[in-house]
Amino acid sequence: MTQKISPNNYLITVANDRYANSTQLFRAAAMIHEVIHAYYHSVVDDNNSPTTNLSLNNFPALYQAYAQKTYPYGVTVAQHDQMATDYVVSMAMALQEYYYNNNPTPYPFLSYEVFTDLA
Numbered sequence: 001m002t003q004k005i006s007p008n009n010y011l012i013t014v015a016n017d018r019y020a021n022s023t024q025l026f027r028a029a030a031m032i033h034e035v036i037h038a039y040y041h042s043v044v045d046d047n048n049s050p051t052t053n054l055s056l057n058n059f060p061a062l063y064q065a066y067a068q069k070t071y072p073y074g075v076t077v078a079q080h081d082q083m084a085t086d087y088v089v090s091m092a093m094a095l096q097e098y099y100y101n102n103n104p105t106p107y108p109f110l111s112y113e114v115f116t117d118l119a
Contacts, residue, residue, distance in 0.1 A: 002037040007045040010038040028098045029118040032091050033083070040079050091119035 003011045012034045019027055083091075092115035099110060 002034050008042050025099055088119045092116040
């Protein structure tokens with residue numbers, strides 16, 4: 001879960017019981033996922049700054065309205081759809097690099113599809 005502490009400052013927490021029996025690769029995927037949520041929230045923070053050059057007076061409210069119109073199921077669904085559209089390849093590549101850099105040789109070969117499925 002990603003929780004806003006202050007503008008551009010987020011706390012990511014995970015439930016121990018959910019991850020206790022999971023693989024390190026699954027945990028890495030979950031952390032990448034939560035970091036992207038924090039990034040999306042930071043975009044709202046950046047565009048709500050008094051120093052921004054945007055002519056938008058209330059970017060968070062405008063984003064909320066856009067997300068509700070485009071994704072009637074809510075902002076979280078909008079973020080997940082955006083992750084699926086824009087970040088699956090980057091997430092898969094990061095997971096693949098993590099896996100091969102953190103497993104001793106010889107490691108079990110995993111197809112790229114495993115990493116994209118986790119992403």
